[in-house]
Amino acid sequence: VASVCETYSISTEEFASLRAKTVAAKATAYCPYSQFRVGAALLAVDESAAGATTWVSGANVENASYPVGTCAERVALGTAVVSGIKKFRALGVATDVSPPSSPCGMCRQFIREFCGTSMPVFMFDRDNNFAVLTVIQLLPMSFGPDSLPSPEELLANRPT
Amino acid sequence: VASVCETYSISTEEFASLRAKTVAAKATAYCPYSQFRVGAALLAVDESAAGATTWVSGANVENASYPVGTCAERVALGTAVVSGIKKFRALGVATDVSPPSSPCGMCRQFIREFCGTSMPVFMFDRDNNFAVLTVIQLLPMSFGPDSLPSPEELLANRPT
Amino acid sequence: VASVCETYSISTEEFASLRAKTVAAKATAYCPYSQFRVGAALLAVDESAAGATTWVSGANVENASYPVGTCAERVALGTAVVSGIKKFRALGVATDVSPPSSPCGMCRQFIREFCGTSMPVFMFDRDNNFAVLTVIQLLPMSFGPDSLPSPEELLANRPT
Amino acid sequence: VASVCETYSISTEEFASLRAKTVAAKATAYCPYSQFRVGAALLAVDESAAGATTWVSGANVENASYPVGTCAERVALGTAVVSGIKKFRALGVATDVSPPSSPCGMCRQFIREFCGTSMPVFMFDRDNNFAVLTVIQLLPMSFGPDSLPSPEELLANRPT
Numbered sequence: 001v002a003s004v005c006e007t008y009s010i011s012t013e014e015f016a017s018l019r020a021k022t023v024a025a026k027a028t029a030y031c032p033y034s035q036f037r038v039g040a041a042l043l044a045v046d047e048s049a050a051g052a053t054t055w056v057s058g059a060n061v062e063n064a065s066y067p068v069g070t071c072a073e074r075v076a077l078g079t080a081v082v083s084g085i086k087k088f089r090a091l092g093v094a095t096d097v098s099p100p101s102s103p104c105g106m107c108r109q110f111i112r113e114f115c116g117t118s119m120p121v122f123m124f125d126r127d128n129n130f131a132v133l134t135v136i137q138l139l140p141m142s143f144g145p146d147s148l149p150s151p152e153e154l155l156a157n158r159p160t
Numbered sequence: 161v162a163s164v165c166e167t168y169s170i171s172t173e174e175f176a177s178l179r180a181k182t183v184a185a186k187a188t189a190y191c192p193y194s195q196f197r198v199g200a201a202l203l204a205v206d207e208s209a210a211g212a213t214t215w216v217s218g219a220n221v222e223n224a225s226y227p228v229g230t231c232a233e234r235v236a237l238g239t240a241v242v243s244g245i246k247k248f249r250a251l252g253v254a255t256d257v258s259p260p261s262s263p264c265g266m267c268r269q270f271i272r273e274f275c276g277t278s279m280p281v282f283m284f285d286r287d288n289n290f291a292v293l294t295v296i297q298l299l300p301m302s303f304g305p306d307s308l309p310s311p312e313e314l315l316a317n318r319p320t
Numbered sequence: 321v322a323s324v325c326e327t328y329s330i331s332t333e334e335f336a337s338l339r340a341k342t343v344a345a346k347a348t349a350y351c352p353y354s355q356f357r358v359g360a361a362l363l364a365v366d367e368s369a370a371g372a373t374t375w376v377s378g379a380n381v382e383n384a385s386y387p388v389g390t391c392a393e394r395v396a397l398g399t400a401v402v403s404g405i406k407k408f409r410a411l412g413v414a415t416d417v418s419p420p421s422s423p424c425g426m427c428r429q430f431i432r433e434f435c436g437t438s439m440p441v442f443m444f445d446r447d448n449n450f451a452v453l454t455v456i457q458l459l460p461m462s463f464g465p466d467s468l469p470s471p472e473e474l475l476a477n478r479p480t
Numbered sequence: 481v482a483s484v485c486e487t488y489s490i491s492t493e494e495f496a497s498l499r500a501k502t503v504a505a506k507a508t509a510y511c512p513y514s515q516f517r518v519g520a521a522l523l524a525v526d527e528s529a530a531g532a533t534t535w536v537s538g539a540n541v542e543n544a545s546y547p548v549g550t551c552a553e554r555v556a557l558g559t560a561v562v563s564g565i566k567k568f569r570a571l572g573v574a575t576d577v578s579p580p581s582s583p584c585g586m587c588r589q590f591i592r593e594f595c596g597t598s599m600p601v602f603m604f605d606r607d608n609n610f611a612v613l614t615v616i617q618l619l620p621m622s623f624g625p626d627s628l629p630s631p632e633e634l635l636a637n638r639p640t
């Protein structure tokens with residue numbers, strides 16, 4: 001753990017908090033359809049409070065129409081973004097299975113919009129063991145904000 | 161306003177707060193693609209605090225891959241649900257256009273999962289004027305949790 | 321049935337075909353997670369073939385990450401739109417439950433983009449009985465293409 | 481091109497057809513909001529026709545409520561799956577930008593459900609140049625059907 005923390009520039013205390021908050025967030029899931037609880041927690045920087053460390057949690061919120069539900073990672077990031085938090089140092093994701101589950105592709109794309117490509121994503125399994133990958137490792141050659149010219153530019157340069 | 165408040169069992173002070181919080185939430189939107197800011201606020205009951213009134217806000221959080229973004233209403237409800245709030249008295253939605261915009265169908269479905277069919281949804285336009293409809297008026301003959309038998313039940317009774 | 325057909329300007333033969341195609345489409349569903357089969361069929365006009373009647377079917381296509389799946393109605397309409405079909409006279413949706421299920425809110429929104437507000441949506445239950453509602457009855461006071469000014473217009477007129 | 485084709489077990493004629501069909505599919509996009517046209521084509525195997533080669537195309541179908549739209553890759557795969565095609569040899573994706581865009585994370589997840597991890601995804605830019613990555617390269621350590629125990633199993637083994 002110590003060397004992992006050093007690699008990703010977080011303290012061992014921060015890692016312990018991230019794990020605890022991520023695992024605890026599973027209890028807040030609304031998942032009557034899949035029974036697959038997912039907890040998420042963000043280690044973030046509150047730029048409005050002199051760069052103080054701050055935490056935001058989330059969990060999956062399902063829907064009777066399955067495509068309408070939202071995953072844990074997107075609930076956590078959505079909550080953070082609208083509260084003005086835009087700088088993230090690590091994301092934790094926890095499930096009740098082993099080996100650990102990774103974020104789905106939709107969430108990887110959502111993460112990509114707000115988190116640096118080298119930010120670590122810690123994935124905890126049912127026994128709190130973990131794997132870790134960076135954003136760019138999870139979504140290589142990603143389609144991101146830079147990939148998208150403005151509608152005007154696209155229309156003006158459309159191939160014929 | 162007074163008679164509307166009476167119809168939907170909220171006080172005029174609560175209505176004023178709902179309008180202020182809904183309109184203020186627009187400023188927290190992340191919408192570089194559409195530039196269409198949407199704010200949302202929930203008037204809710206905190207059952208863990210002796211039924212005290214509580215508020216949760218949200219705004220739209222877009223993505224370079226448009227289908228991956230989340231609307232304001234779903235950000236607010238997702239934040240509320242994972243924080244343990246499950247009882248809602250009113251939802252406000254505000255945009256920068258006139259007449260007021262209504263929640264999209266996807267959000268109506270998300271709202272349907274958590275809010276009573278008679279809960280009012282107040283829709284504020286760019287001048288803070290509003291229209292109001294209940295959940296069931298927004299999503300008549302809805303597909304909800306009760307429409308969905310368990311996978312086992314469905315499999316056992318599949319028509320041949 | 322005859323009077324319903326008259327109301328919605330389709331022949332009884334067209335209704336019979338719509339019902340048969342909608343119910344048959346259930347067999348093409350990929351729904352290992354919900355086991356909730358949904359079939360959809362569109363009665364459409366092929367404007368590239370002198371207005372000939374044409375049909376397009378769909379079914380739900382689920383995903384291990386539930387929010388990533390697609391409903392039957394959106395599969396059918398997506399297939400139709402990219403094949404150049406843009407004019408629709410009726411949509412059928414069939415499930416294995418009774419009373420009949422209606423399209424989820426997300427699909428109502430997708431339908432709204434391409435189908436007239438008075439187009440009928442026929443909902444068939446497990447015994448092939450049906451209910452019918454128009455697009456505007458399913459999504460009253462809808463948020464549609466007309467609700468959305470261009471990003472430039474929104475930016476220029478943002479309230480201060 | 482010849483060596484790429486050999487690597488991925490497709491003929492140069494198949495590659496040429498894939499490129500042509502993928503690029504042509506851009507013209508069928510419905511993208512009034514982003515103006516970002518995306519075309520997709522699948523080289524597939526029709527198991528109901530003695531393993532004959534078959535093709536399925538798609539394009540992005542957007543919505544006034546951005547999250548409700550569907551990407552090109554999901555339209556193509558949805559069309560294929562409900563028509564009974566389940567075996568895929570290659571996917572092509574084409575846009576009007578350079579360098580080539582990759583599938584968004586949501587589509588990578590949708591692809592993962594139906595295509596082998598070693599299936600190639602060819603990404604064509606505005607000049608028909610391309611990059612290629614396999615499914616597993618696009619979505620490493622993916623969350624797939626095997627990651628998801630049944631609801632009953634999850635409920636029975638929930639950590640306490």
Ligand SMILES: [Zn+2]
Pocket residue numbers: 071072073103104105106107108385
């Ligand atoms: Zn996800």
Ligand SMILES: [Zn+2]
Pocket residue numbers: 231232233263264265266267268545
């Ligand atoms: Zn919405």
Ligand SMILES: [Zn+2]
Pocket residue numbers: 065391392393423424425426427428
């Ligand atoms: Zn639906």
Ligand SMILES: [Zn+2]
Pocket residue numbers: 225551552553583584585586587588
């Ligand atoms: Zn996509």
